[in-house]
Amino acid sequence: MSREHDLSDQILIGSARERGVARFRRWGLIAVPLLAILFQVYVPRYYESLRYLELPLLVTVYFALMRRSQIAGIFIGAAIGLVQDSLSPQPIGVFGLDKTLVGYFAASVGMRIDVEHVLIRFVLAFSLFIFHQSFYWALARAFLGQRVLFDLQHTAILGLLNAAVGISLFHFLDKLKE
């Protein structure tokens, strides 16, 4: 019983300290998403395999988790998504909608559980990646009438890769906290 209690203590937020909102340097809040988007615009030109690394999504998840505010998560997601949309050929709003929901869900989870735990971060990054890709696929088909392929196995593998990268990225971004 006490072991179960310990485990739940580890995962669920129990203290006021853990409930505290992580604060970041102001430049970090702008520079990190911008760099993530630039990475997606620039790096795959030289390394095609990095095309599938969704850094803007990982950054959205991280900031939403750490801010522990659903409204902040919504606006962070929407802003990153809209910038991403404006650099893509598709109508503006597809990534915006997608990342708004991701930001909201991530913040909702961040309010309830301890997101400092590596395993939790991995699972969250993986599941939110799957959600992001599925929702994008649904939007592209329903709104834009595009024939976007959705291979669950392929997406799951990409999700694992993105989650693995996300762990390192989150660890690095932790250092930007004030």
Place this chain on the structure above:
Amino acid sequence: MDLLSRYRNVTVLALVIFAQLILLGYQVKSNQDIRLIRVWAVTAVTPIAKLIDTVRGGTVDSVGKYVNLHNLADENKQLGKELGRLKLDNQYLKSELRSADRAVALSAFQARNPSKTLPARVIGLSTAASSRVVFIDRGSMGGVMRGMAVITPDGIVGKVIAAYPTASQVLLLTDPTFAAGVISQQHRVRGTLVGLGQTSKCMVDYIQNEEKVDAGEWFYTTGDDGVFPKGLPVGTVASAQPGQTDKLVYLAPSGLQGGLEEVLVILEGVHQPIPEGQVPSSTVHLQTPPMGESPSTEPGAPVLSTDADRLRQRYQKIGEMGGHTYGQGLPGSKPPDFNLDPDATAARAKAGGTPSPTPASAPPPAATPGSTPPAERPAARPAPTVRPPAGAPKQVPPGAPGQ
């Protein structure tokens, strides 16, 4: 109001989602773009991308030079041989030459091409992983407009889908939403080029199964689409196989091979003729005809194609030699000698001899004074003996003239 503040988070979420849905719906419905947001984003991002590209170029160059120098020093220390240094120098110069060659090739192509073009550099990719879109460093300030064609000396690359002041967005021909009119070089088969979302493959749609398309055949632009001038190379056929309704023709786009660094934007296109295709080789091996049945080479002689034709001609000659008119001999009269070889007889006559009714296949007659010995006679080729059908009265075989 209390309800709204109680569910503040969900309300904000609903509002943001709703606003974006309205935005998206407007764009899809009216087929118009929210240009202002894009201009801001692209203008903000592309200078940074350009800066990074310049820094990267400089860094790579410096590191390359450092590595070269370091390698040279090591080489000098370890081996002390002049040959090693020269090899490294040579390698470095070759790489420099290659990049210089690419720039020279582009400018030579630009000068040679009748269309008015603008050179540009690829500086980034689109953020959507499913689309194949690149950014180039020339925009509306350089005269680039939406809908302009983008090419390389090797072939077409794509078309400009958005032109911003300092940069433009180019939809590559491998994007699933890309389409252009194309025509094959050899068989002049028309189709629509569509992207597949893969880097090295495109598809030519709407080619019927009955049409002929060969692997390795070139496809060129037709100029019908209003984007690409006619006569630009598109790529070669990687594979062509019949499909359910249309032929499945896959192309290897020539413009994207070897990476995409520098491109040309066609400002004013000029249509060009499609180069004539190489006529497939018509050299076919023909077996030599059987001995004694060589096709006639006499001028004006009919071209004989079947054994029956040759047999008919042979009997006709035999009839002429024997003064026999087919169909006029009475029953019991002497038929012509069908064992004669008319070609051998004619050859002997040409050599000065007199036509002899002796059959070529018959054993040589015994030597008589005045007659030519067998060894000195012109060599008569052994002709296949055509024997008339069994039965004495029926001397003229079926198929002979007059029968």
